[in-house]
Amino acid sequence: MKRIGIFGGSFDPVHDGHIHLADLARKVASLDEIWFLPCRISPHKTDNPPTPGVERVKWLELALANLPWGRIEKFELDAEGPSFSCRTIQALAAEYPGTEWFWIMGGDQWTALPTWKDPEIIAELASFIVLARNGEKVEERPGYRLHAVNGEHPASSTEIRRALAAGESEIPYLHPEIAAASQRGRNDGDP
Numbered sequence: 001m002k003r004i005g006i007f008g009g010s011f012d013p014v015h016d017g018h019i020h021l022a023d024l025a026r027k028v029a030s031l032d033e034i035w036f037l038p039c040r041i042s043p044h045k046t047d048n049p050p051t052p053g054v055e056r057v058k059w060l061e062l063a064l065a066n067l068p069w070g071r072i073e074k075f076e077l078d079a080e081g082p083s084f085s086c087r088t089i090q091a092l093a094a095e096y097p098g099t100e101w102f103w104i105m106g107g108d109q110w111t112a113l114p115t116w117k118d119p120e121i122i123a124e125l126a127s128f129i130v131l132a133r134n135g136e137k138v139e140e141r142p143g144y145r146l147h148a149v150n151g152e153h154p155a156s157s158t159e160i161r162r163a164l165a166a167g168e169s170e171i172p173y174l175h176p177e178i179a180a181a182s183q184r185g186r187n188d189g190d191p
Contacts, residue, residue: 003031004035005103012050012157013160014178016173020153026069028149034069039083040078040081040083154173
């Protein structure tokens with residue numbers, strides 16, 4: 001049975017921290033692959049739409065080019081409306097039977113999970129790999145299979161977006177081609 005981790009997010013942009021944490025989860029849980037799942041619209045961030053999906057997919061292609069265990073899954077980008085993880089895992093489980101699924105998230109999302117749409121559906125179909133920062137304790141939940149992993153990386157998506165908006169030429173933890181592509185898009189008037 002193949003062991004696949006789903007790592008969702010806006011990836012706006014994808015950076016070294018995402019790759020580091022995905023690789024850490026892969027090693028700890030002995031995953032065969034990690035599928036990076038860029039969301040179309042986060043239900044928790046509907047007031048701040050991300051960079052267009054086609055651009056974020058290009059960035060992920062650059063970041064994953066030399067990682068045989070990394071794959072891009074565009075299910076949520078191709079779906080209409082906000083991205084709900086419960087719908088995604090149901091669709092993936094139906095399309096790829098015989099797969100053992102793992103949902104990768106940060107400790108902040110684990111804490112917020114009860115506010116997600118139908119989290120019990122995700123719990124029924126996948127185990128959770130929770131990346132805890134600063135040695136924080138990850139509380140178990142009845143009915144949820146949990147693998148708590150201590151891991152962090154200094155990259156900050158918010159700081160990287162700020163540096164890109166400011167036109168900074170060297171941005172730590174960001175692949176140089178992703179930085180260049182993002183700057184070109186901003187200079188061409190794209191969001």
